Amino acid sequence: MATSVPLSLLDLARVRPSETAAEGIARSVRLARTADGLGYRRLWVSEHHNMPGLASSATSLYIQHLAAHTTNLRVGSGGIMLPNHSPLVIAEQFGLLEALFPGRIDLGLGRAPGTDGATMQALRRDARASEHFPSDIVELHGYLTGATTVPGVHAYPHRSTGVPLYVLGSSLYGAQLAAHLGLPYAFASHFAPDDLEVAARTYRTRFDPAGPLAGPDAAPHFIAAANVIATDDAGTAGEQYRRTELEWLRSILGRGRELTDEQLAMLRDHPQGRQVLGMLRRSIVGTGPEVVAGLDALAAEVEADELILVNAATEEAHQHRTLELLAPGTDRTADDRPALAAAAG
Numbered sequence: 047m048a049t050s051v052p053l054s055l056l057d058l059a060r061v062r063p064s065e066t067a068a069e070g071i072a073r074s075v076r077l078a079r080t081a082d083g084l085g086y087r088r089l090w091v092s093e094h095h096n097m098p099g100l101a102s103s104a105t106s107l108y109i110q111h112l113a114a115h116t117t118n119l120r121v122g123s124g125g126i127m128l129p130n131h132s133p134l135v136i137a138e139q140f141g142l143l144e145a146l147f148p149g150r151i152d153l154g155l156g157r158a159p160g161t162d163g164a165t166m167q168a169l170r171r172d173a174r175a176s177e178h179f180p181s182d183i184v185e186l187h188g189y190l191t192g193a194t195t196v197p198g199v200h201a202y203p204h205r206s207t208g209v210p211l212y213v214l215g216s217s218l219y220g221a222q223l224a225a226h227l228g229l230p231y232a233f234a235s236h237f238a239p240d241d242l243e244v245a246a247r248t249y250r251t252r253f254d255p256a257g258p259l260a261g262p263d264a265a266p267h268f269i270a271a272a273n274v275i276a277t278d279d280a281g282t283a284g285e286q287y288r289r290t291e292l293e294w295l296r297s298i299l300g301r302g303r304e305l306t307d308e309q310l311a312m313l314r315d316h317p318q319g320r321q322v323l324g325m326l327r328r329s330i331v332g333t334g335p336e337v338v339a340g341l342d343a344l345a346a347e348v349e350a351d352e353l354i355l356v357n358a359a360t361e362e363a364h365q366h367r368t369l370e371l372l373a374p375g376t377d378r379t380a381d382d383r384p385a386l387a388a389a390a391g
Contacts (some may be wrong), residue, residue, distance in 0.1 A: 059102035084373035090124025122152025137189030137201035228260025333372030
């Protein structure tokens with residue numbers, strides 16, 4: 047049973063407290079290979095800094111590693127936080143990735159720091175860097191297509207077709223900017239669901255097919271994000287989601303300190319905890335058919351052209367099973383479990 051729109055994946059590159067970074071990365075590779083064989087469209091990696099539980103701070107290197115271990119997936123960033131970098135450096139990195147993996151590289155761009163304020167200062171040096179986000183995108187596009195806007199400065203290697211650019215965001219700003227530029231837009235509703243509907247509507251109504259970066263056949267392309275857990279029975283899915291909630295509370299409210307299970311249980315019912323868990327409102331949890339139906343309803347609600355999924359189960363075997371049950375063009379049953387067996391073995 048397939049969804050009505052294409053499905054892609056967002057890898058948060060998590061490293062569990064009990065494992066090394068290398069072990070977390072190896073798990074990402076295993077999941078990427080499962081997704082690669084099941085028909086998912088793309089796999090994006092997010093940029094975060096100064097977070098011990100996430101391994102993708104050097105995002106371009108992480109993308110290269112995943113692309114090298116897969117064959118069919120488009121692999122890219124969800125996203126590169128462009129104000130943290132010079133457009134020239136990102137153009138050089140992604141131009142090289144495109145040369146290594148032609149036709150398989152995407153470049154999603156955001157303007158948030160991907161970290162806390164102190165780390166942002168260490169990364170950006172200039173607190174006003176985000177103010178240049180629109181012009182930085184235009185400059186980056188010029189480097190990637192060989193049509194530089196900076197006289198005498200070029201990024202090598204590059205292709206005239208460039209690497210596809212996507213604007214990412216969790217507010218109306220990104221929707222308006224993507225529409226003005228004539229670029230695809232992805233909304234981070236997996237953790238910021240409040241403005242999803244209005245952002246989707248704003249992007250579609252304001253999209254300019256003659257925007258400065260629009261291609262010859264430009265049309266709106268809206269991607270919505272959702273957390274998913276799909277299992278063979280609803281009880282298992284519910285238990286996995288309860289564990290996911292606790293991990294989310296720990297990651298958001300436990301920065302710099304270790305929270306006990308008792309403290310997490312108390313936080314679940316505290317107003318602050320409920321607010322944090324509300325960030326996961328766009329989570330679809332259940333059996334395979336239930337999650338497919340939920341994804342179809344989400345796509346219809348916001349007229350999404352594509353959905354990008356965060357595989358939210360806390361155990362690797364259930365992450366592989368989620369990929370199987372939601373795989374495009376398949377109808378998996380409880381007796382058809384190749385990835386589960388591989389993960390367990």
